[in-house]
Amino acid sequence: MKYETKILSTRYPRPDAYGSLAMPVYHTAAFEFPSAKAMSDAFCGRSAAPSYSRIANPTVSHLEERVRQWTGALSVTALNTGMAAVAYALTAVSAAGLNIVASRHLFGNSLSLLRDTLGTLGVEARFADFTCPDEVAALTDDNTAALFFEVITNPQLLVADIRALAAVAHSHGVPLIADTTIVPFTVFHARDFGIDIEVVSSTKYISGGGTGLGGLLVDYGTIDWSSHPSPQMQSRIRRVGRKMPFTARVKTELVTNLGGLMAPQAAYMETLGLDTLDIRFRRQAETTLWLARQCRELPEIARVNYTGLEDNAFSELSLRQFGPLPGAVFTIDLASRQAAFDFIDSLKLIRRATNLFDRKSLAIHPASTIFGTFTDEQRREASVDDTTVRLSIGLEDCHDLLEDIKNSLASTQ
Numbered sequence: 001m002k003y004e005t006k007i008l009s010t011r012y013p014r015p016d017a018y019g020s021l022a023m024p025v026y027h028t029a030a031f032e033f034p035s036a037k038a039m040s041d042a043f044c045g046r047s048a049a050p051s052y053s054r055i056a057n058p059t060v061s062h063l064e065e066r067v068r069q070w071t072g073a074l075s076v077t078a079l080n081t082g083m084a085a086v087a088y089a090l091t092a093v094s095a096a097g098l099n100i101v102a103s104r105h106l107f108g109n110s111l112s113l114l115r116d117t118l119g120t121l122g123v124e125a126r127f128a129d130f131t132c133p134d135e136v137a138a139l140t141d142d143n144t145a146a147l148f149f150e151v152i153t154n155p156q157l158l159v160a161d162i163r164a165l166a167a168v169a170h171s172h173g174v175p176l177i178a179d180t181t182i183v184p185f186t187v188f189h190a191r192d193f194g195i196d197i198e199v200v201s202s203t204k205y206i207s208g209g210g211t212g213l214g215g216l217l218v219d220y221g222t223i224d225w226s227s228h229p230s231p232q233m234q235s236r237i238r239r240v241g242r243k244m245p246f247t248a249r250v251k252t253e254l255v256t257n258l259g260g261l262m263a264p265q266a267a268y269m270e271t272l273g274l275d276t277l278d279i280r281f282r283r284q285a286e287t288t289l290w291l292a293r294q295c296r297e298l299p300e301i302a303r304v305n306y307t308g309l310e311d312n313a314f315s316e317l318s319l320r321q322f323g324p325l326p327g328a329v330f331t332i333d334l335a336s337r338q339a340a341f342d343f344i345d346s347l348k349l350i351r352r353a354t355n356l357f358d359r360k361s362l363a364i365h366p367a368s369t370i371f372g373t374f375t376d377e378q379r380r381e382a383s384v385d386d387t388t389v390r391l392s393i394g395l396e397d398c399h400d401l402l403e404d405i406k407n408s409l410a411s412t413q
């Protein structure tokens with residue numbers, strides 16, 4: 001089955017008192033039980049009945065189940081934000097004294113999560129250039145808990161060879177964890193490339209339109225955890241077997257203790273987003289490719305970066321891994337920081353806002369915003385240039401968008 005057919009045919013558990021066609025929003029904190037015994041069974045995991053919405057909620061479970069069926073994963077956990085999904089994934093594999101080998105080209109908060117938050121808990125972050133698998137391999141050792149990277153980095157748009165990274169991770173018996181926010185699972189099948197655990201900021205494509213925040217944590221169940229260095233994982237293996245400890249730790253320890261499960265209303269909005277995800281993505285990515293090609297012809301633009309362009313340094317690897325439409329974001333480089341600011345200030349249709357894959361097109365100057373509090377040295381290390389403008393392309397007509405770009409470039413002269 002193709003994406004739309006399969007995702008639209010996933011039903012929620014019946015019976016429903018009214019035969020609702022859409023999944024109802026169970027906007028409740030607690031669930032009532034017919035007996036003390038039924039209550040005890042739910043609390044002790046002997047039945048699947050929900051007890052309290054911090055731990056499980058049917059509307060949230062329905063979103064998780066739809067994603068699980070489409071991706072073929074072992075388990076999916078829906079969290080409040082994309083950062084919660086990143087934090088849960090990295091926390092679940094960690095223990096004091098272990099290290100995580102991570103890309104130095106990461107979403108800003110993922111970088112500071114590793115550097116500051118996990119760092120103070122005794123987990124060492126080792127940063128590498130993930131386009132260079134040898135550099136990653138050299139930093140990986142017996143105390144490595146996981147490898148973590150983004151499949152296309154933002155805003156540099158660097159593409160790593162995912163199978164080569166999976167080989168490094170698997171030779172040490174540890175998972176390859178990928179943030180795949182930039183290309184949706186409708187077109188990119190993470191497991192086929194050796195990714196074991198996928199994290200997605202569903203705030204982006206899936207909510208579509210910036211209707212709310214959300215994160216998805218997808219465990220493909222592909223790792224045998226028996227040689228993983230975490231003592232917590234080893235003690236869980238005895239109870240749940242060699243494939244389940246990650247999911248078990250997330251579902252029964254982190255969700256309950258850290259309290260980040262997605263809210264029912266957000267899960268409902270994201271369920272609606274899933275219905276139209278593929279068609280929105282294709283339209284937005286086709287416009288992106290067309291605009292990137294048009295922008296190459298404009299003399300005011302020094303460089304256009306989109307890995308779907310034939311002459312992009314990563315075009316072959318990008319095509320092989322993500323297909324012909326690698327996302328709906330591209331960057332342009334102008335003559336100077338001032339030119340970038342002038343361009344952004346002159347935009348009339350494209351909005352000045354952060355976020356990616358909203359239905360509206362958005363522009364941002366990453367160096368002064370997302371990376372604005374970094375030192376010059378840290379920005380250089382993250383390869384974030386002062387001349388770069390990032391454009392996230394929405395559902396507007398492509399010619400109207402091009403006209404807005406051309407008119408705004410005229411004001412930079």
Ligand SMILES: *Cc1c(COP(=O)(O)O)cnc(C)c1O
Nearest residue numbers: 081082083107179181201203214
């Ligand atoms: C936005 C984003 C995040 C964080 O997601 P939130 O939903 O804002 O918490 C993480 N990774 C990437 C690649 C992102 O673009």
